[in-house]
């Protein structure tokens with residue numbers, strides 16, 4: 594295989610071999626419907642129970658019954674938000690952030706059309722949430738507060754515990770939903786300690802396959818299922834259980850727990866090395882998040898006066914995969930809504946690249962990128978229409 598350096602793990606991750614191994618029997622000999630009565634189905638139903646326990650452990654939920662398997666992070670978010678709000682008849686106020694993933698933001702845009710009032714809280718230039726503004730917006734009418742754990746484009750972590758404490762002190766009836774798709778497997782999650790009512794995760798962001806996710810809903814939170822049909826998942830999500838994928842998510846959750854220390858130390862070290870290597874070797878590259886607290890695997894770096902898409906194409910020729918926005922928004926030339934909310938200067942917003950590592954990223958790969966990237970940027974800048982500005986920057990040799 595040609596060289597492949599995959600630094601786009603916030604878009605999706607490679608399935609861990611151990612996850613695949615665990616899944617395979619449920620495609621082959623153990624294909625029974627887990628809801629069937631005969632003995633043949635026992636192994637499947639038991640495997641689902643085990644997987645539920647592992648997701649419960651990953652999230653530190655109180656009870657396995659609080660874990661519902663879904664098809665993806667998007668379904669988890671839709672179920673939590675719409676399912677919960679449909680049980681609240683008299684309150685129509687929601688608070689969220691400007692930097693949520695589209696699978697959350699677009700649900701709120703939809704709900705606005707249904708008569709809900711939604712406040713979108715902003716961030717500062719490092720991508721950190723304005724918690725004071727959020728606090729001021731909570732009223733007796735607030736049904737739901739919804740804040741992502743970590744942003745997919747910048748990796749910036751939101752102060753979830755602080756927010757849940759503010760919510761409880763201002764309106765104890767307000768529920769708190771956290772999209773933790775980019776947090777799970779990268780930072781420790783304890784839903785009880787963090788005071789979270791509902792939380793979504795996605796398998797393909799933590800080395801399980803695409804097509805499986807989970808939703809935590811604590812036992813005090815009512816909701817109406819989004820998908821109605823049979824009695825699977827205790828009536829909370831109909832449809833025959835996807836046994837192999839659920840088993841895969843369970844194994845991935847177990848591995849994520851084991852890997853957390855490595856993530857916080859080694860993955861963070863390699864990310865920091867990459868960041869330093871880029872900043873030191875390329876003039877006017879800026880870390881868009883400054884010193885904000887982030888998940889260990891992500892950095893978002895702006896290269897002034899050039900187009901991110903061009904950088905990605907050149908990198909692709911070298912076998913390097915990165916991203917210029919979230920996977921769902923790349924493909925359009927609109928600058929990312931997250932970087933816009935941060936007011937990243939126009940000179941850097943179009944040339945911003947997200948690098949996201951994983952436990953499979955090696956030192957050699959990081960060295961290769963640090964070695965190759967300066968000439969890529971130099972070559973693209975040579976054809977940039979902003980020659981005067983670039984010359985001035987080079988002379989200043991500014992390093993941010």
Ligand code: PLP
Nearest residue numbers: 665666667694696745774775795
């Ligand atoms: N939430 C965040 C923060 C994400 O980054 C993503 C995917 O990129 C999702 C939700 C959606 O997850 P899925 O692709 O499993 O629907």
